[in-house]
Amino acid sequence: MQRDLGSLPLAPALRARLVGAGFSTAQELLEVGPCELSKEIGISKEEALETLQVIRQECDSNAVRTGGDPTALRKCTALELLEQEQAQGFVITFCSALDDMLGGGVQLTKITEICGAPGVGKTQLCMQLAVDVQIPECFGGLAGEAVYIDTEGSFMVERVVDIATACVQHCQLIAEAQQEEDHHKALETFSLEGILSHMYYFRCHDYTELLAQIYLLPDFLSEHSKVRLVAVDGIAFPFRHDFEDLSLRTRLLNGLAQQLISIANDHKLAVILTNQMTTRIGQSQSTLVPALGESWGHAATIRLILHWDNNQRLATLYKSPSQKESTVPYCVTPHGFRDVQPPPPSQTPEGSEMNPRKRPRIEEDKQ
């Protein structure tokens, strides 16, 4: 196969030597043995052997088109992809308005970015999703495990316990109402201990650790193949403070984005990132925009912006390839991320003094 040397992943110095010796395509290199190659270019025999192996691997993976070779270029028709997508599940958020807006929940094989001002509920949503991905299939979940990468230190185990307990109770209510066998069997494994033991937590203190963690994630995922969610809470934090070289930052972030989408695609999982907000000062006004710059905006497939409106929290779907842009309200309760409960109809602004004989209804937090 006539593959140009420039398009093969070789070290620049090595490539310069190969071109200097007159090689220009991979075919020519493959005809030469490692001993001849090492003599021609002046590199050691081991290096020559390694180089030839790399080239042979690249060319072979192109030659094998069908067959179960996982490194070969996988092409499929749009029809097959459609069937795959329809068979895939979603990670639900327990807030039905948000799920509807997203088209069923957080999609697998895509990167979803959650941006918001401090305190609006990004970490809460991440923790909720890390619990929800573990819901058994008979209750409509994915029965997967979760990887939680924390860079800000905002992960609170006690909060996850609250969320998980509420989720288990919810499933128990469903099981009691429907009385099916597999529901009860699933509930045996779907308990607080089960949920917590299937959540893998990594703490990264600076951007080097974060990069290392994400680049080493494929090895971890090949051992734990049931992982269906990778949440990176705080992708902006390590990159925003103390970073002088902005072009390096762009390069690193773009490389990170490509690595994440590649992981999401290969292992069929959903990637959630949380991002901070920054102020863009325009000519006459200033607006809050997601941090990390314009080029990072292209990294996430789906972008969700959480913001306040007086006392109400709202979620806006800002960027999505398949859903319409819209805004929905949500709230964060002691049980986790939930829909906004509609206000009781008998409540009037003046209070219950209008009708002293009627006791005001106390809103119970139930799902």
Place this chain on the structure above:
Amino acid sequence: MVILHAGLCPGLTAEMIQLLKANGIQTVVDFISSDLEEVAQKCSLSYKALVAVRRVLLAQFSAFPINGADLYEELKSSMAILSTGSKSLDKLLDSGLYTGEVLELMGAPGSGKTQVCLSIAASVSHSLKQNVLFIDSTGGFTASRLLQLVQSRTEEEEEQVEALQRIQVAHVFDIYKMLAALQELRHCMSQQVVCSVGPVKLLVVDSVSAVVCPLLGGRQSEGLALMMQLARELKTLAREFGLATVPTGIQVELDIGGYEALEERPGASGEEL
């Protein structure tokens, strides 16, 4: 630069090559540009044999000129214009996508580049019944959205299924895999191997900048070299095989600095849609 080796042309034997190599002539270019009399003397080879070899090598490796009229005739007969499915877009593009050309879409995040790509793919696949290769490097390709676009064009399920089957999707997330995909396509088309559906008429790459951005900047120029390789592949595919190629790029507003000779918009030339 092709290296001289035995069997490259009749009359070029292994001993000749050894003697030539000993005198510093390794590649075809070296051979052709050297003074044959001198070479005959230094390597003690026959002058006639060398001249014969040179004639064969020249015939094998040189490019042939073609005159303008022939070129025009060829273009008229082989070029096709693919409609994009949207009348205003067609008007902007002077009636559509020209095969043999590269059209670049550039825009800010969320401006609709992926949507335009999907709708062009749907239109070419359904209305023109041509095969499309969609190379996705961002994960933005959603088959259900493509189905919606196809459904808006036709109600019949069979037609929808056929249209979806004509679109092939490849997921590549780094530059080497993208180059491999493009070269595989080139190989496929030059061998005229029927890759299960037939010859591809439209190539959409969404997006080029996602794989190129991690490489650009800093003091090294490797990234630029790879970017130019990618550009050359796209152009060659378009020209040689009569494909219409649509890569997408990003538009960055602020100047991050540190880019000496390069604008921070990879592929800044092109029509902005």
